[in-house]
Amino acid sequence: MSEHMPELTIDRLARVMRECAGEDEAAAFDGDIAHVPLAELGYDSLAVMETAVRLQNEYGVHLTDDEIFGVESLAELLALARRQIPAAS
Amino acid sequence: MSAVAVTGMGVVAPNGLGTEAYWKATLAAVSGIGRITRFDPERYPATLAGEVDLDPTDRLPGRLIPQTDHSTRLSLLAAEEAIRDAGIDAGELPDDQVGVVTASSAGGFEFGHRELDKLWRKGPEYVSAYQSFAWFYAVNTGQISIRHGLRGPSGVLVADQAGGLDAIAQARRLVRRGVSAVLTGAVDGSLCPWGWIAQSSGGRLSGAADPALAYRPFDAEADGYVPGEGGAILVLEEADGARARGAERVRGYVLGHAATFDRRPDSAAPDTGRGLRRAVELALDDSGLRPDDIDVVFADAAGTPALDRAEAAALTAVFGDRPVPVSVPKTMTGRMCAGAGPLDVVTALLAIESGQIPPAVHTSPAAHYGLNLVVGRPLTLAARTALIVARGFHGFNSAMVVGAAD
Amino acid sequence: MHRDVVISGIGVVSPGGIGVKPFWDLLVSGRTATRTITRFDASPFRSTVAAECDFDAAAEGLDPEDVSRLDRATQFALVAARQALKDSGLAPEELDPCRTGVTIGSAVGCTTSLEREYVAVSHAGRDWLVDPDRAVPHLYDYYVPSSMAAEVAWASGAEGPVQVVSTGCTSGLDSVGHAVRLIEEGVSDVMIAGATDAPISPITLACFDAIRATTPRNDEPTTASRPFDRTRNGFVLGEGCAVFVLEEREHARARDAHVYAAVGGFASRCNAYHMTGLRPDGKEMAAAIAAALDEAGVAPDAVDYVNAHGSGTKQNDRHETAAFKRALGDHARRTPVSSIKSMIGHSLGAIGSLEIAACALAMENGAIPPTANLHDPDPECDLDYVPLVAREAALDTVLTVGSGFGGFQSAMVLTRPGRVGR
Numbered sequence: 001m002s003e004h005m006p007e008l009t010i011d012r013l014a015r016v017m018r019e020c021a022g023e024d025e026a027a028a029f030d031g032d033i034a035h036v037p038l039a040e041l042g043y044d045s046l047a048v049m050e051t052a053v054r055l056q057n058e059y060g061v062h063l064t065d066d067e068i069f070g071v072e073s074l075a076e077l078l079a080l081a082r083r084q085i086p087a088a089s
Numbered sequence: 090m091s092a093v094a095v096t097g098m099g100v101v102a103p104n105g106l107g108t109e110a111y112w113k114a115t116l117a118a119v120s121g122i123g124r125i126t127r128f129d130p131e132r133y134p135a136t137l138a139g140e141v142d143l144d145p146t147d148r149l150p151g152r153l154i155p156q157t158d159h160s161t162r163l164s165l166l167a168a169e170e171a172i173r174d175a176g177i178d179a180g181e182l183p184d185d186q187v188g189v190v191t192a193s194s195a196g197g198f199e200f201g202h203r204e205l206d207k208l209w210r211k212g213p214e215y216v217s218a219y220q221s222f223a224w225f226y227a228v229n230t231g232q233i234s235i236r237h238g239l240r241g242p243s244g245v246l247v248a249d250q251a252g253g254l255d256a257i258a259q260a261r262r263l264v265r266r267g268v269s270a271v272l273t274g275a276v277d278g279s280l281c282p283w284g285w286i287a288q289s290s291g292g293r294l295s296g297a298a299d300p301a302l303a304y305r306p307f308d309a310e311a312d313g314y315v316p317g318e319g320g321a322i323l324v325l326e327e328a329d330g331a332r333a334r335g336a337e338r339v340r341g342y343v344l345g346h347a348a349t350f351d352r353r354p355d356s357a358a359p360d361t362g363r364g365l366r367r368a369v370e371l372a373l374d375d376s377g378l379r380p381d382d383i384d385v386v387f388a389d390a391a392g393t394p395a396l397d398r399a400e401a402a403a404l405t406a407v408f409g410d411r412p413v414p415v416s417v418p419k420t421m422t423g424r425m426c427a428g429a430g431p432l433d434v435v436t437a438l439l440a441i442e443s444g445q446i447p448p449a450v451h452t453s454p455a456a457h458y459g460l461n462l463v464v465g466r467p468l469t470l471a472a473r474t475a476l477i478v479a480r481g482f483h484g485f486n487s488a489m490v491v492g493a494a495d
Numbered sequence: 496m497h498r499d500v501v502i503s504g505i506g507v508v509s510p511g512g513i514g515v516k517p518f519w520d521l522l523v524s525g526r527t528a529t530r531t532i533t534r535f536d537a538s539p540f541r542s543t544v545a546a547e548c549d550f551d552a553a554a555e556g557l558d559p560e561d562v563s564r565l566d567r568a569t570q571f572a573l574v575a576a577r578q579a580l581k582d583s584g585l586a587p588e589e590l591d592p593c594r595t596g597v598t599i600g601s602a603v604g605c606t607t608s609l610e611r612e613y614v615a616v617s618h619a620g621r622d623w624l625v626d627p628d629r630a631v632p633h634l635y636d637y638y639v640p641s642s643m644a645a646e647v648a649w650a651s652g653a654e655g656p657v658q659v660v661s662t663g664c665t666s667g668l669d670s671v672g673h674a675v676r677l678i679e680e681g682v683s684d685v686m687i688a689g690a691t692d693a694p695i696s697p698i699t700l701a702c703f704d705a706i707r708a709t710t711p712r713n714d715e716p717t718t719a720s721r722p723f724d725r726t727r728n729g730f731v732l733g734e735g736c737a738v739f740v741l742e743e744r745e746h747a748r749a750r751d752a753h754v755y756a757a758v759g760g761f762a763s764r765c766n767a768y769h770m771t772g773l774r775p776d777g778k779e780m781a782a783a784i785a786a787a788l789d790e791a792g793v794a795p796d797a798v799d800y801v802n803a804h805g806s807g808t809k810q811n812d813r814h815e816t817a818a819f820k821r822a823l824g825d826h827a828r829r830t831p832v833s834s835i836k837s838m839i840g841h842s843l844g845a846i847g848s849l850e851i852a853a854c855a856l857a858m859e860n861g862a863i864p865p866t867a868n869l870h871d872p873d874p875e876c877d878l879d880y881v882p883l884v885a886r887e888a889a890l891d892t893v894l895t896v897g898s899g900f901g902g903f904q905s906a907m908v909l910t911r912p913g914r915v916g917r
Contacts, residue, residue: 019155020155021152021155021156022150022151022152022153022154022155022156023151023152024150024151024152042152043152044769044772045771045772046156046218046219046706046769046770046771046772047152049218049705049706049707050155050156050217050218050219050705052218053214053215053216053217053218053705056214057214057215065707065728065729068707069707128623128624129624132624132627133627134627156770184767185764185779185782188765189765193661194638194639194641195638195639196604198638201609201698202613204698204701204702205610205613205617205620205698206617206620206623208620208697208698208701209613209614209617209619209620210620210621211620212539213539213540213697213700213701213704214701214704216698216701216702216704216705217702217705218702218705218706220698220701220702220705221702221703221705221706221708221771221900222663222770222771222900222901225602225603225661225663225900225901226602226604226640226659226661227602227661227662227663227666227899227900227901227903228770228901230662230765230901231663231765231770231900231901231902231903232770232901234765234767234901234902235765235767235768235769235770235902237767238767239765239767240764240765240766240767240779240782241764241765242762242763242764243662243763243764243765243903244660244662244669244673244763245660245661245662246658246659246660246661246673247604247639247640247641247658247659247660247661248641248644248657248658248659249639249641252641252658255656255658259673262676262680279638282623282624282625283613283616283617283625284638286616286625286626286627286630286634287630287634287635287637287638288635288638289627289630290630290631290632290633290634290635290638291632291633291635292632347656347682348655348656348657348658349593349654349655349656350596350597350645350648350653350654350655350656350657351654352649352654353649364654367593367654426639481639481641482635482639483636483641483642483645484645484648484649484657485641485645485657485658
């Protein structure tokens with residue numbers, strides 16, 4: 001886990017996900033996307049799994065299988081991750 | 090049995106992206122071979138390759154970029170062009186009746202190199218979720234099928250450089266068994282340091298630094314080959330079916346194919362081209378044609394004296410004294426492993442269509458091979474049929490016969 | 496005239512035993528061959544269990560030079576091919592080289608050797624610009640896995656079509672299916688066909704860890720593979736190989752060969768859905784099953800046994816159960832279905848051929864191998880999965896299926912040799 005990672009916010013998480021899983025032209029991120037279903041953003045379980053790899057390495061966050069397969073929005077993913085990042089607000 | 094037609098073609102090659110650009114460059118004898126830019130090749134025994142450099146970000150959906158190797162992106166572009174060319178994109182065929190059969194040689198090797206680097210440099214937890222499929226041999230068929238919603242019988246063959254023709258033959262088999270259309274061919278390439286030393290390992294690459302002095306098949310000075318990346322994807326359909334759906338044009342027909350395998354190499358009994366000759370003869374039998382019916386040959390052109398000798402022996406044994414023109418457009422692209430055969434098939438059909446046989450570059454054919462190599466500039470010839478030859482390391486031989494559209 | 500294809504020889508390298516007899520003994524006993532990985536220290540990985548082969552290349556008669564040069568999966572293939580040829584009773588002089596071909600399925604080729612060599616040339620991961628001076632001269636053989644089929648062809652004297660079929664985890668079915676077509680259309684009379692994989696290496700473990708596909712049940716290695724059970728949570732990686740001698744039926748009959756089964760039908764489809772995901776409705780697998788049954792000329796209710804893909808991931812088990820119901824209708828509930836992956840793990844491309852071997856042996860021996868470790872079925876998996884104990888049954892028509900990354904779905908129907916064909 002890196003010592004100098006920026007705080008995990010919804011914007012930061014959205015950026016990580018975009019880097020991990022690409023961006024669908026059809027659903028470019030703008031506006032309030034925190035609660036938009038991931039499927040509508042063009043992201044499937046694989047996208048979440050790749051994001052989970054990054055979250056683990058950069059923030060020390062470990063998501064369980066059920067969390068990975070069950071998460072439905074960025075807001076949910078952020079909440080799951082923050083539970084394991086004591087420093088995050 | 091109804092004929093199997095080629096109704097669409099897509100090309101990615103070092104000397105041209107897209108069929109039209111490739112064909113224009115090929116007739117103009119423009120080579121795409123140069124010093125490797127993808128990584129610093131200084132420390133390696135070979136430094137030249139045929140690269141296809143493009144920024145995929147504005148050509149492919151963003152979701153596909155992180156999960157694909159460069160060669161898979163190129164294959165997706167070729168498939169897209171082939172589908173557009175055939176005019177079958179609008180879901181006019183039942184999706185469970187359109188298949189995808191590609192050939193691979195080393196899969197998404199550069200992607201695999203990056204993940205091996207992460208694993209061994211940093212640890213297992215850094216390995217990408219996409220590594221579970223992005224490097225493997227089946228990836229191009231899978232990604233093409235998903236992107237275009239094609240659910241028919243599909244497959245992936247590996248037979249080194251011979252595999253691309255074998256894939257087209259398998260697609261033809263499926264069409265003959267009733268599948269409406271099959272996307273087939275191969276797009277290949279592993280231009281990363283790890284792939285480079287793997288390709289260099291047998292000592293078959295040319296060490297020349299000057300493109301004009303490297304990869305000179307059938308030349309007395311031949312000293313090896315130059316790898317290239319790219320290839321072609323074709324759409325195959327049963328001819329009556331293509332007509333029935335109102336296909337705009339048939340680009341040509343796949344008339345025959347055969348694959349054979351050589352005995353274990355033996356220093357006491359050098360390769361005489363015996364297995365290759367049998368492949369050519371069986372492919373001719375399959376097409377119902379005789380050697381005299383073949384107007385032009387697209388050679389494998391390994392670029393090392395022993396292999397060039399074997400191929401020349403096979404061709405002269407089949408064609409006798411007749412100086413059938415032999416074309417080696419891959420002197421402009423490098424050898425693309427699985428991608429080479431399909432690109433030669435496309436090139437052969439374009440040559441037949443236009444009456445122009447593309448030349449080989451950089452090579453001065455040695456007389457003792459007894460081949461009528463087309464060099465320097467295109468040969469004008471009203472060809473109706475072509476034989477395409479592809480050979481893979483370890484003894485794979487594949488031969489295909491194609492014919493004119495009408 | 497239709498050329499029918501029969502299986503006249505079988506060779507097996509499997510977790511739990513080398514050779515057909517130990518393989519079949521393991522399957523009918525319901526014992527498992529899964530264990531904590533011994534091939535290297537797997538402790539840094541999420542999943543540390545696998546089904547490994549106890550394979551002694553020298554004891555199997557491989558030349559020491561071949562052992563040092565050939566990938567483990569290629570060694571498996573040479574041993575299994577030799578067994579299959581011996582089992583078939585075909586003498587070398589009975590094989591016409593030009594009418595004999597080879598197809599070898601493999602999902603990941605020589606990946607274990609590639610990784611070993613990568614570690615050497617990169618100085619254990621330090622250098623991106625890998626060191627050419629540390630590359631072995633035969634690195635190309637690992638780089639392009641058609642070398643695997645080439646070695647088998649050289650060893651068996653085949654000079655007809657020789658190819659590797661690599662469709663991920665359906666490779667083992669598709670390789671045999673492809674060989675069947677080559678015989679049917681008259682290109683070959685004999686095909687040495689099968690599949691091999693030896694993927695138990697750090698890079699393979701790491702990538703399956705990343706997608707949570709393999710089970711983390713590391714504290715119970717011998718019961719870790721639990722297809723269709725409520726508690727299953729991923730597959731157990733395996734390794735192995737099965738190779739067959741396939742013959743045109745009259746070719747086998749002319750030499751009075753023992754025949755295990757006929758290949759009645761084969762079909763494959765793509766789901767065009769997802770590189771690793773499966774659509775829950777099982778539609779494309781059902782389509783493949785229907786097409787294979789149709790080719791074999793048998794009705795869905797004639798199927799006596801289904802050898803499932805049964806990998807033990809939640810999505811697979813449900814996908815597959817749906818596919819069987821869709822393809823077989825009410826008969827699905829009356830048909831025994833089992834997964835030998837519960838015992839020998841999931842050897843990626845190889846497993847499809849090992850499963851064909853299990854089906855042929857089931858027909859031969861009149862017994863259905865069980866699904867081991869199935870104590871508490873997932874309520875969504877409500878078929879007869881033959882839990883724990885093998886079952887005696889006269890089998891005339893057997894279906895085996897596979898499902899692979901890339902969306903591949905394949906199905907093969909084996910029939911009694913006497914009743915094949917249309």
